[in-house]
Amino acid sequence: MKFASSQVRSALWTVAIALAATSLSGCIGAVDRMDFDNQMRERGGGMTSELVRGGFDSLAHRYGVDAVSVTSIDISPIETLGVTVRDPGKPTQLDRFSFDGVILGEPSPVQVIVTDDLDARSFTLDQVPTLTNLEKLVDDALENSGVDDGEVTGISVSRTEAIRASVMVESPRSRALVVFEPDGTPFLVHPL
Amino acid sequence: MSRHISPLLISVVVIVVVGIFAALLSSVIWPGQVAHLAPIFCEAPTSSAMVVSDTFSDGDGTSTNFTLYCVGPRGQTVDAGWLLPFLVLWGVYSLVLAIVVGVVGVNRRRRPND
Numbered sequence: 001m002k003f004a005s006s007q008v009r010s011a012l013w014t015v016a017i018a019l020a021a022t023s024l025s026g027c028i029g030a031v032d033r034m035d036f037d038n039q040m041r042e043r044g045g046g047m048t049s050e051l052v053r054g055g056f057d058s059l060a061h062r063y064g065v066d067a068v069s070v071t072s073i074d075i076s077p078i079e080t081l082g083v084t085v086r087d088p089g090k091p092t093q094l095d096r097f098s099f100d101g102v103i104l105g106e107p108s109p110v111q112v113i114v115t116d117d118l119d120a121r122s123f124t125l126d127q128v129p130t131l132t133n134l135e136k137l138v139d140d141a142l143e144n145s146g147v148d149d150g151e152v153t154g155i156s157v158s159r160t161e162a163i164r165a166s167v168m169v170e171s172p173r174s175r176a177l178v179v180f181e182p183d184g185t186p187f188l189v190h191p192l
Numbered sequence: 193m194s195r196h197i198s199p200l201l202i203s204v205v206v207i208v209v210v211g212i213f214a215a216l217l218s219s220v221i222w223p224g225q226v227a228h229l230a231p232i233f234c235e236a237p238t239s240s241a242m243v244v245s246d247t248f249s250d251g252d253g254t255s256t257n258f259t260l261y262c263v264g265p266r267g268q269t270v271d272a273g274w275l276l277p278f279l280v281l282w283g284v285y286s287l288v289l290a291i292v293v294g295v296v297g298v299n300r301r302r303r304p305n306d
Contacts, residue, residue, distance in 0.1 A: 030223040030244065033244055036261070043264075101268070
C-alpha cells in the first residue's frame with residue numbers, strides 16, 4: 001500500500017514537472033512566425049527560378065496554351081509571384097494572378113487604358129532568360145547594389161522601350177534599384 | 193486463444209493511449225522534435241524542417257498553433273501541416289513503448305520466480 005502511494009506521488013510529481021516545463025519552456029525548438037519570416041527573407045525569400053517556372057506552368061495549364069504572354073512579372077518575399085497576363089482568348093484583356101509556389105490564385109481583372117499598346121508591352125518568359133536562373137540574379141543584384149547587409153525586397157520585370165528586370169535591394173540604412181538586361185547583364189544601378 | 197488475445201489487446205490499447213499522451217505532452221514541451229521527421233515529409237530542395245509557432249490572443253485567452261515547414265537554402269518554404277507529423281510522432285512513441293513493454297515482458301517470463 002505504501003509502495004502504491006509512493007508510486008502515485010511520483011506520478012503526480014512527474015505530471016507537475018511536465019506542466020511546469022510546459023509553461024516555462026516557451027516551446028523548445030519552435031520558431032516564432034515573425035522570426036521565421038525574417039530568417040527566410042535573409043536566406044533569399046524563396047525567390048527562385050522554380051517559383052517562376054511553377055507559376056508560368058500553372059498559367060499555361062489554366063489557359064490551355066504552351067506559353068502565356070504577360071505585361072509584368074513581380075516577385076517578392078516570401079515566395080510570391082504576381083503576373084499580369086494577356087488572356088490568350090481575348091488579347092485586349094489583362095488578368096492579374098498571384099502564385100505562392102503551390103497554388104495559383106483566382107484572376108482579378110486589370111483596367112486597360114485605351115492608348116495602351118499591349119503588343120508593345122507584352123513579352124513571354126522565353127524573352128527573359130535571366131528568370132531561369134533567378135538565384136544568380138538575386139546574388140548579382142546584392143553584389144552590384146553597393147548596399148551593405150542588403151536584402152532583395154522585390155523583383156519587377158516589365159517592357160517599356162525594352163524588357164528590363166528591376167531588383168530592389170534594401171537595408172535598414174539604404175536602398176538601391178539594380179536594373180538588368182533580360183539576359184542578366186547589369187544595366188544600371190540607381191541608389192535611392 | 194482468448195486468454196492470450198485479451199492481454200495482448202489490452203497491452204496494445206494501453207500502449208496506443210499512453211503513446212498519444214506522451215506524444216501530445218512532449219510535442220507541447222518540445223515541438224521542435226517534429227523537425228526531426230524532415231526525411232519523411234521534406235524533399236529536395238526544401239529538405240530541412242522547422243517548426244513555426246503562431247500565437248493568438250482572444251477573449252478566452254492565448255493559444256498557440258504549431259506548423260511544420262520544409263525549408264530550402266534560398267528561403268523556400270513548404271507547409272507540411274501538423275496533424276500528419278503528429279500522427280507519425282504518435283506512431284514512433286507507441287513503437288518505442290511497445291518495444292519497452294515487449295522487452296520487460298520477455299525478461300519477466302524468463303525469470304518467473306523473481
